Amino acid sequence: MESFASTVTSQVFHLDGFDVNGTTRSVSICYWYENSVRSSWDAFMPPRILERAFYKTLEEFPVLAGHLKADASSRMYIDVDKDNLNMPVYTDTCCEVEYSTMQESGFNIHKLPINMGSKSGIPEPSRLVGGKIVPAHFRIVRFKNNGGVLVYSRIAHYITDGYGYTQFMNRWAEVSRWMQRHQDANAAPLPERQYIHDRAFHAAYRTKQTTALEPKVIDSLTTRTMFSRWLAWVAPETRARIFKVMSGPTNNTSCYFHVSAKQMEDIRASVQKHAPEGIRYSMNDIFTAYLTIVVGQAKEKESTDWWSKPIPAAIRAIFGNRLGKPVGLVTGTAVNIRTRLSHPDANKFMGNMAIGKSIKVPSQYIQTEPTAEALSPIALEMHQAISTVDERYAGKVGHSVNKKPDSYMWRTLRSLKWRNKLSISNQSRFAHYDVDFGAGIPSMVRHAPYPSTGYVFIMPANPKTGGYELDISVSPAVGANLVRNNAWMKLVDKYDTYL
Numbered sequence: 001m002e003s004f005a006s007t008v009t010s011q012v013f014h015l016d017g018f019d020v021n022g023t024t025r026s027v028s029i030c031y032w033y034e035n036s037v038r039s040s041w042d043a044f045m046p047p048r049i050l051e052r053a054f055y056k057t058l059e060e061f062p063v064l065a066g067h068l069k070a071d072a073s074s075r076m077y078i079d080v081d082k083d084n085l086n087m088p089v090y091t092d093t094c095c096e097v098e099y100s101t102m103q104e105s106g107f108n109i110h111k112l113p114i115n116m117g118s119k120s121g122i123p124e125p126s127r128l129v130g131g132k133i134v135p136a137h138f139r140i141v142r143f144k145n146n147g148g149v150l151v152y153s154r155i156a157h158y159i160t161d162g163y164g165y166t167q168f169m170n171r172w173a174e175v176s177r178w179m180q181r182h183q184d185a186n187a188a189p190l191p192e193r194q195y196i197h198d199r200a201f202h203a204a205y206r207t208k209q210t211t212a213l214e215p216k217v218i219d220s221l222t223t224r225t226m227f228s229r230w231l232a233w234v235a236p237e238t239r240a241r242i243f244k245v246m247s248g249p250t251n252n253t254s255c256y257f258h259v260s261a262k263q264m265e266d267i268r269a270s271v272q273k274h275a276p277e278g279i280r281y282s283m284n285d286i287f288t289a290y291l292t293i294v295v296g297q298a299k300e301k302e303s304t305d306w307w308s309k310p311i312p313a314a315i316r317a318i319f320g321n322r323l324g325k326p327v328g329l330v331t332g333t334a335v336n337i338r339t340r341l342s343h344p345d346a347n348k349f350m351g352n353m354a355i356g357k358s359i360k361v362p363s364q365y366i367q368t369e370p371t372a373e374a375l376s377p378i379a380l381e382m383h384q385a386i387s388t389v390d391e392r393y394a395g396k397v398g399h400s401v402n403k404k405p406d407s408y409m410w411r412t413l414r415s416l417k418w419r420n421k422l423s424i425s426n427q428s429r430f431a432h433y434d435v436d437f438g439a440g441i442p443s444m445v446r447h448a449p450y451p452s453t454g455y456v457f458i459m460p461a462n463p464k465t466g467g468y469e470l471d472i473s474v475s476p477a478v479g480a481n482l483v484r485n486n487a488w489m490k491l492v493d494k495y496d497t498y499l
Helices: 017-024 047-058 099-104 162-181 199-204 215-222 226-233 236-246 261-272 283-307 310-319 372-387 391-400 409-417 476-483
Strands: 011-014 026-034 067-070 076-080 089-094 136-142 148-156 253-260 329-336 354-361 421-426 444-447 455-458 467-474 492-498
Touching: 011 199, 017 076, 017 236, 017 391, 017 409, 026 099, 026 162, 047 089, 047 136, 047 162, 067 236, 099 148, 148 162, 162 329, 226 409, 253 261, 253 476, 261 283, 261 372, 261 467, 283 329, 283 372, 283 421, 283 455, 283 467, 283 476, 329 372, 354 372, 354 391, 444 467, 467 476, 476 492
Parallel strands: 089 136, 329 421, 421 455
Antiparallel strands: 011 076, 026 148, 026 444, 067 076, 136 148, 253 467, 253 492, 329 354, 455 467
16 A cells, blocks of 8 residues: 555546536445465465555556545535545455355355445445545455355446546456466566546536427436535535435345347347337347336336235225326436547546436336337337437536535435336446456456435346346345246346345
8 A cells, every 4th residue: 555655646536417416326246256266375466466456456546545635615526635634444354165155055145244334325424534534445255165256346337427437447457467476577567557636627518508408307407405405515424424314224135137149139139120110229228228117017016016005095095096096117327428529538547537317117118017018119119219328428417416506416415315216227338357466357247236216237247157146235125026937037047136
């Protein structure tokens, strides 16, 4: 750590509106590595090299060592002070659990007899650092008899998005491999990379025109209330505590499903036959449509079952059947705008660069079997929604969310309590399975259990198993309904549910 501290220059990173929305979330991923050839402790994921490589990588990501603060106008920024660094938490420990036990459990992190840190998912103040918000946690767990290693990492979303997260992890892995080779005098030098953290980069593509944005989009991005203004005014630590309370108790079930990549491609090909001319559905479109139907059905059954209980049924009898009537589902996903910008350095930018797009799917589209014909209209609507995001659109949204310090805050507040939603984070396009620390690619990559309901995380197709890992966070009743859905379970090779 001392070597990293000596390289730090004090600097400030002013957060963008895209970043501020991430103050309620973290990006948390688990990378599992099996020591299949039983290499020695010093040869398989060597502790000292991983730690040295970590701090070497931090030199290129100094934003991970800053304090989250707000200025007099309530605009948030990250203060990297070389004399008062806010270091990520880094630990490397051993446990008495066999790696094979974790493998048999489907890599269920809840089977570990180790406290992996906060379960809230919200970057919150820690007493370990004087009540300040810790920007990131990195925990390496080594299993009994050197059978394997878990690399668990959690980075506050206000620092970066899923793309930036994988850039950090792959750079850490690259430095680790280089350090292991560097013992050879003829080893090649460490490849140079450039990472842009300055949020001023956004100015390169933004415009002040907002007329082309739909009024409902502008309203959802910029609606202001006395409460949202107050939240923008309070200290970041206080705001984090309020968000944690508002998110409510973690009464949710984390459902893990392994879905065959071949089956999903077969479904995509079938749905494609129903697409309008000139439209080619992506795998994201197909996942969105399929999950909207099966999760929507599970949620509507939960509502129906609740309203059939004696007391709710009596209330419904008095006030009419409109109470508890299925209303459909709002399904949203994040669009990485880097690939939609003409700027040559867009892929080097590590701040948040994603725009959420959502569709409202009526109940009649959900209460049907997920046939190719039924999936196509939902896939088409999501495809068209995502297609509206281009450089001009991104610039206008960016201008809207930065008008005031509390811009976007109301949308953030609503997302904490918006029950009738499904948020899909499609990580399958990111290079998680390239994170090779020198012992080969991971056996499994899974998103850490998420504490709020209505979220789906899709990880990349596993090169070793040929399938996608999905972690779905829903209420216990919805989770139970999902595993009873025959159409969904026909796609699933393996599954597990746990609180």
